[in-house]
Amino acid sequence: MSVESHRVSRLEPYLDRPEPAPTLLKMLVGVQLAGLREDAGLAQDQAAKALGFSAAKLSRIESGKGRRPPAESDVRALLELYGTQAYESSVLLKLLKRAGEPGWWQRYDKRLMPEWFDRLVGLQEAAASIRTFEIQYVPGLLQTPDYTRAVVKRGLPIAPESEVRRRVELRNRRADLLKRPDAPQLWAIIDESVLLRVLGGPDVMRAQLEYLLEMAGKSHVTLQIVPLDVTNASAPAIPITYLRFGGLDLPDVVYLEHIRSANFLEDQDETEEYRLALDRLADEALQPRQSVELLRRIMEERYPAA
Numbered sequence: 001m002s003v004e005s006h007r008v009s010r011l012e013p014y015l016d017r018p019e020p021a022p023t024l025l026k027m028l029v030g031v032q033l034a035g036l037r038e039d040a041g042l043a044q045d046q047a048a049k050a051l052g053f054s055a056a057k058l059s060r061i062e063s064g065k066g067r068r069p070p071a072e073s074d075v076r077a078l079l080e081l082y083g084t085q086a087y088e089s090s091v092l093l094k095l096l097k098r099a100g101e102p103g104w105w106q107r108y109d110k111r112l113m114p115e116w117f118d119r120l121v122g123l124q125e126a127a128a129s130i131r132t133f134e135i136q137y138v139p140g141l142l143q144t145p146d147y148t149r150a151v152v153k154r155g156l157p158i159a160p161e162s163e164v165r166r167r168v169e170l171r172n173r174r175a176d177l178l179k180r181p182d183a184p185q186l187w188a189i190i191d192e193s194v195l196l197r198v199l200g201g202p203d204v205m206r207a208q209l210e211y212l213l214e215m216a217g218k219s220h221v222t223l224q225i226v227p228l229d230v231t232n233a234s235a236p237a238i239p240i241t242y243l244r245f246g247g248l249d250l251p252d253v254v255y256l257e258h259i260r261s262a263n264f265l266e267d268q269d270e271t272e273e274y275r276l277a278l279d280r281l282a283d284e285a286l287q288p289r290q291s292v293e294l295l296r297r298i299m300e301e302r303y304p305a306a
Contacts, residue, residue, distance in 0.1 A: 008032060008087070008088040008091045008092065011028055011032070011091060011092075011095060014028065014095060015094050015095065021103065021122070022069070022099045022100070022101065022102065022103050022106070023118075023119060023121075023122025023123055023126055024122065024123075024125070024126030024245070025069070025095050025096075025098055025099035026064035026065075026069050027063075027064035027126075027245075027250055028064070028095060029064065029092055029095050029096050030063055030064035031062070031064070032088075032092055032249075033061060033075070033082075033092070034062040035249070036079070036082040036084055036088070037062075037078070037082055039082070040081070040082040040083060042081075042082070044058055044059065044062070047081060047082075050081055051074075051077050051078070051081060053074070061078075063266075065119070066115075067106075067115055067118060068100070069096055069099040069100050070096070072096060072097075075092065075093065075096055076089075079092065079093075103122060103125065105121045105122070105125075105173070105174070106118060108166070108170055109166070112163075112166060112167060112170060113170075116261060116262040116264075119264065120241070120255050120257075123243050123253055124141070124174065124184075124241075124243065125177055126245060127184045127243040127245060128244055128245055128246030129185040129186075129187070129243070129244045129246070130185070130187070130241065130242070130243055131186075131187045131188075131189075131240075131241070131242040131275075131278050132186070132187070132189070132239070132240065132241045133190075133236070133239060133240045133278060133281060134188070134189075134191065134239050135191045135236075135237070135238070135239060136191075136193075136194065136197070137151055137194060137197075137199075138190065138194055138208060139188045140174060140175070141174060141177070141188075142175070142186075142188060142211070142215055142221075142223075143171060143175065144204070144207055145168055146200055146204045146207060146208075147199060147200060147204055147205075147207075147208040148167075148168045148172065149168050150200030150204055152164050152167045152168060152171075154199065178218075178220070178221070183220050184220070185220050185222075186220060186222070187224075187282075188221070188222070188223050189224045189226060189281050189282060189285055190224070190226070191225075191226050192226060192227050192228045192294070192298075193228065195209065195225070195295065195298050196302065202302075203303075203306070205303045206299055206303035206305065209296075209298065210299065213292060213295055213299070216291070216292050222288055223288060223291055224281075224282060224286060224288060224291045225285060225286050225291040226281065226284060226285045226286075227286060227294065230284055230285075238258075239256075239257055240254065240256065240274055240277070241254070241255040241256075241257075242254050242255075242271070242274055242278060243255065251266045251268065251271070252266070252268075252271045252275070253266055253271070254270065254271045254274045
């Protein structure tokens with residue numbers, strides 16, 4: 001089996017996933033096409049010119065970005081240009097077809113799922129590990145429904161109840177990925193102020209902290225708290241989500257969320273900066289056992305059981 005065939009054969013299990021993973025599959029198709037192009041000795045601009053594509057179009061195909069996968073005719077043309085063997089072509093075209101199946105999150109109204117948020121959810125569904133830092137709220141994947149409701153109401157005070165309900169439902173469905181047998185590793189670093197900021201009332205906060213304690217006991221969840229008395233903590237001013245995909249030739253992705261938009265960073269030099277920033281935060285934060293102790297103390301002192 002050639003190197004290319006071996007590389008593509010590792011993707012066959014993704015053809016049998018019970019739930020489609022369109023974001024992941026688009027990225028896998030793209031990165032394999034880029035590899036086949038390089039194996040054929042073609043630069044990106046050369047391949048694009050040979051097929052009458054714009055450079056932007058080929059770049060978009062190879063990066064796997066956009067709501068929809070590339071057209072089958074375009075992928076077939078690329079495979080033919082690269083002289084791809086029948087086996088590799090067959091696997092990639094099957095992956096492409098599955099990439100066109102909507103993920104569960106893509107069944108929501110586009111107003112709730114703008115393209116940048118659609119991509120984040122798809123990447124989280126596909127990730128092998130997720131690292132996150134939060135300075136204002138409990139990380140979305142660790143929120144209780146009542147806490148989520150309070151967050152939504154705070155951000156959208158005049159939203160109709162139907163929209164609030166759908167947003168809470170969406171957030172809870174996202175968190176289900178931590179209950180899967182193949183759940184990603186989650187490493188969450190939270191500023192202590194998040195635990196002191198009352199959202200939804202003391203009962204909601206107590207239930208939220210109880211849930212954090214429960215999740216911190218899971219083997220695939222690591223929770224650390226940056227205490228208030230660490231005055232020189234190198235905490236950035238915005239939340240960070242760092243995603244890795246585990247041995248699939250895919251780049252790490254950093255997600256930085258703003259009020260009505262987001263940035264996705266994939267350049268290795270940029271993502272490395274954020275990985276190092278999270279490493280420094282982890283060193284400055286309480287260790288997991290100490291974090292659980294602080295979490296339990298805050299819960300009992302600030303939000304005692306009724």
